[in-house]
Amino acid sequence: MKISFIGLGNMGGPMAANLAGAGHTVTGYDMAAPAPEGVTMAESSAAAAKGAEVVITMLPNGAILRSVAAEVIPAMDPGAILLDCSTVDVDSARAVAEMAAESGCSALDAPVSGGIGGAAAGTLTFMVGGSEDALARAMPLFEVMGGRTVHCGPSGNGQAAKICNNMILGATMAVTCEAFALADKLGLDRQAMYDVASTSSGQSWSLTTYCPAPGVGPQSPSDNDYKPGFAAELMQKDLGLALQAAEAVDSPTPLGTEALRQYAQFVDEENGRGKDFSALLPRLAARGR
Numbered sequence: 001m002k003i004s005f006i007g008l009g010n011m012g013g014p015m016a017a018n019l020a021g022a023g024h025t026v027t028g029y030d031m032a033a034p035a036p037e038g039v040t041m042a043e044s045s046a047a048a049a050k051g052a053e054v055v056i057t058m059l060p061n062g063a064i065l066r067s068v069a070a071e072v073i074p075a076m077d078p079g080a081i082l083l084d085c086s087t088v089d090v091d092s093a094r095a096v097a098e099m100a101a102e103s104g105c106s107a108l109d110a111p112v113s114g115g116i117g118g119a120a121a122g123t124l125t126f127m128v129g130g131s132e133d134a135l136a137r138a139m140p141l142f143e144v145m146g147g148r149t150v151h152c153g154p155s156g157n158g159q160a161a162k163i164c165n166n167m168i169l170g171a172t173m174a175v176t177c178e179a180f181a182l183a184d185k186l187g188l189d190r191q192a193m194y195d196v197a198s199t200s201s202g203q204s205w206s207l208t209t210y211c212p213a214p215g216v217g218p219q220s221p222s223d224n225d226y227k228p229g230f231a232a233e234l235m236q237k238d239l240g241l242a243l244q245a246a247e248a249v250d251s252p253t254p255l256g257t258e259a260l261r262q263y264a265q266f267v268d269e270e271n272g273r274g275k276d277f278s279a280l281l282p283r284l285a286a287r288g289r
């Protein structure tokens with residue numbers, strides 16, 4: 001297929017390289033990032049989008065997505081698909097889908113889980129909002145870039161799934177870190193705490209797959225001095241998107257709100273930027289008597 005890929009950073013770069021490696025013709029554009037292997041670079045996002053069957057975007061936030069979409073959609077052929085893989089607010093995803101529909105194009109919001117490792121290995125999970133027809137046409141591309149694709153409903157529902165999932169993740173990681181810090185202060189060995197909780201009702205992905213305590217459980221960023229992994233500021237961003245959406249539909253999120261407060265304090269006031277999101281544990285363990 002003829003593909004345009006806009007936003008070739010940590011995630012977009014390897015995703016575009018995988019598509020080129022699978023035999024697709026990929027034209028890319030990025031304000032700063034270099035060309036990934038096999039990708040021909042264009043002068044602008046509109047130039048990259050011309051003649052493409054699918055235009056993929058992988059950008060930092062909803063405001064940038066909206067401005068790129070405003071440039072790109074008028075340049076797209078009618079019937080082409082705008083496939084956004086960024087994590088953005090639900091409103092931006094729905095606004096971009098409307099802009100695309102007004103131009104006779106289709107749009108899919110398809111945020112990912114799996115991080116930089118998943119992007120490089122082609123094993124991302126895609127959560128997709130948009131029509132069944134557009135999803136079916138884009139499926140060969142999802143199959144190159146990912147291992148699993150879940151259709152979540154109409155436009156915006158992919159982003160809704162992503163932020164709900166990451167709100168669970170943020171809150172469970174925060175409380176898992178609290179539990180390890182409490183165990184320390186109660187004189188309970190971290191390994192013993194892990195052995196009990198990982199096979200009891202306190203079990204979660206944050207504990208058993210991504211344990212925040214170094215030397216306990218499987219290898220995780222805690223074993224690499226809390227280098228990300230998934231950076232604390234990205235969790236802060238995703239919790240902010242979840243709470244923005246919750247406010248718009250008047251849905252209470254007391255634990256999500258507290259998790260965001262913890263991450264905001266860590267990132268903005270305690271040098272947490274650039275550390276893994278599981279680094280709440282050393283921060284809590286250092287506190288108190």
Ligand code: NAD
Nearest residue numbers: 007008009010011012030031032033059060086087115116
């Ligand atoms: P990144 O900052 O490495 O890449 C973003 C790229 O967009 C940069 O290369 C930047 O130059 C480019 N860009 C910005 N404005 C542009 C414009 N107007 N036109 C063209 N290019 C522009 O970020 P990333 O880690 O690749 O993340 C991208 C998206 O994926 C974000 O929405 C993020 O939340 C989401 N995400 C990231 C991860 C992760 O682990 N990094 C995991 C899941 C989802």
